[in-house]
Amino acid sequence: MIAAMVTSTQPGADALARASAVLEGVADPELPFLTLEDMGILRGVRVAGDAIEVSITPTYSGCPAMDVIALDITTALAKAGFDNVRINRVLSPAWTTDWLSADARDKLRANGIAPPERPQGKRALFAETEVACPTCGSKSTERVSEFGSTPCKAHYRCLACREPFQYFKCI
Amino acid sequence: MASALNSPHYRYLLRLADNALVLGHRLTEWSSRAPTLEEDIALSNIALDLVGQARSLYGHAITIGGDGRDEDHLAFLRDTHEFLNVQLVEQPNGDFATSMARQLCYSAFAVPLWEGLARSKDSELAGIAAKAGKECAYHLRHSSEWVIRLGDGTAGSHRRMQRAIDDIWMFTGEMFELDEVDRQMIAAGVAADASKLLPIWNETVDDVLAEATVKRPADGWMISGGRQGTHTEHLGHMLAQMQFLKRAYPGAVW
Numbered sequence: 001m002i003a004a005m006v007t008s009t010q011p012g013a014d015a016l017a018r019a020s021a022v023l024e025g026v027a028d029p030e031l032p033f034l035t036l037e038d039m040g041i042l043r044g045v046r047v048a049g050d051a052i053e054v055s056i057t058p059t060y061s062g063c064p065a066m067d068v069i070a071l072d073i074t075t076a077l078a079k080a081g082f083d084n085v086r087i088n089r090v091l092s093p094a095w096t097t098d099w100l101s102a103d104a105r106d107k108l109r110a111n112g113i114a115p116p117e118r119p120q121g122k123r124a125l126f127a128e129t130e131v132a133c134p135t136c137g138s139k140s141t142e143r144v145s146e147f148g149s150t151p152c153k154a155h156y157r158c159l160a161c162r163e164p165f166q167y168f169k170c171i
Numbered sequence: 172m173a174s175a176l177n178s179p180h181y182r183y184l185l186r187l188a189d190n191a192l193v194l195g196h197r198l199t200e201w202s203s204r205a206p207t208l209e210e211d212i213a214l215s216n217i218a219l220d221l222v223g224q225a226r227s228l229y230g231h232a233i234t235i236g237g238d239g240r241d242e243d244h245l246a247f248l249r250d251t252h253e254f255l256n257v258q259l260v261e262q263p264n265g266d267f268a269t270s271m272a273r274q275l276c277y278s279a280f281a282v283p284l285w286e287g288l289a290r291s292k293d294s295e296l297a298g299i300a301a302k303a304g305k306e307c308a309y310h311l312r313h314s315s316e317w318v319i320r321l322g323d324g325t326a327g328s329h330r331r332m333q334r335a336i337d338d339i340w341m342f343t344g345e346m347f348e349l350d351e352v353d354r355q356m357i358a359a360g361v362a363a364d365a366s367k368l369l370p371i372w373n374e375t376v377d378d379v380l381a382e383a384t385v386k387r388p389a390d391g392w393m394i395s396g397g398r399q400g401t402h403t404e405h406l407g408h409m410l411a412q413m414q415f416l417k418r419a420y421p422g423a424v425w
Contacts, residue, residue: 058223058302060219060220060223060302060306061220061221061223061224061226061227061299061302061303061306062219062220062221062222062223062224062226063219063223064219090298091227091295091298091299091302092294092295092297092298092299092301093298093301094298094301094302094305095302096305144209145209145210145212145213146213146309146312146313147209147212147213147215147216147217147309147313148212148216149212151216151219151220155209169309171302171305171306171309
């Protein structure tokens with residue numbers, strides 16, 4: 001996914017390939033089993049002179065993890081010998097849960113977090129989304145709170161196996 | 172760069188940002204004081220979204236023509252009359268019903284506003300709006316559920332919910348006003364026409380109030396002036412607390 005967004009300026013092709021390889025390994029700080037690329041947070045990388053410029057986008061406007069993410073990227077690249085790193089925050093197009101790969105959805109489920117389900121219609125303010133329990137698979141679940149431990153998650157409970165779980169909110 | 176304060180584009184963005192910041196700060200006042208743990212987390216999350224929206228908007232306003240004041244300066248070193256938020260969002264938290272009435276009235280406005288702004292010719296604003304709109308849809312659902320639960324609850328909760336809606340009502344009209352700044356920005360394709368959002372707002376709020384068995388107040392005299400810098404005394408008290416640290420320790424960064 002990220003390869004398609006990579007743009008190269010003449011001599012930096014090798015640096016670009018190395019930097020991209022490093023970035024592929026950087027994990028999301030809140031969901032460490034997913035990479036920033038899995039999450040769709042990593043929007044692009046390019047070589048600008050002797051600097052590496054990395055574009056990232058927040059999942060939510062006030063996501064407090066953005067500073068940690070920027071630091072993690074800078075640190076990972078510094079370890080690979082890139083001292084001059086610029087982090088560029090892009091807001092448009094706005095991040096959406098549609099950018100989570102199928103693989104990422106499986107990883108979420110395997111880690112006890114229900115992946116996002118299709119959004120309800122605009123006027124359907126109270127339409128309930130059907131969320132399957134990531135532990136037992138039952139669709140008999142209820143929302144405890146729309147807002148969970150991070151801005152991107154809601155708090156649910158399974159009515160079949162009684163297990164509480166987190167749901168990755170669809171936006 | 173010059174006459175940034177007179178630039179309608181800058182002022183328009185500042186109004187949007189100030190709405191989000193002031194309401195966001197009000198909600199943080201519930202942190203550690205909310206009725207339940209889940210609600211404490213919910214209100215803090217909503218506050219986080221709003222403060223995040225404000226940061227994006229201040230950042231953008233600065234790049235299109237600020238006067239050298241950075242984001243921290245705009246938030247922490249402006250005095251009351253320089254804030255351009257609607258008076259609705261600065262109203263004190265009161266009891267939980269009051270906070271939810273205020274939140275419903277703002278969110279029911281914010282959702283269609285951001286939807287309109289997602290089509291702005293200002294592409295950066297459009298990007299911020301697309302994200303903010305999705306966030307505010309969750310805020311709208313959250314506050315609607317509480318207004319319904321309290322309104323259609325016990326005799327006591329119903330009485331307080333009705334009073335909260337009655338008391339906040341005169342602050343709702345300002346959101347739909349247009350002045351010269353708005354008209355210029357609408358003509359430029361930057362702004363969404365807030366005056367056209369009233370029917371949508373009415374539909375949303377009427378639905379919620381009906382389900383909550385709360386009577387919709389009559390549209391009487393509406394308070395105005397926040398967007399031009401005139402505020403209720405409550406904003407000053409709020410800023411005194413919000414800005415204390417930055418003012419007590421000039422130049423402090425975190």
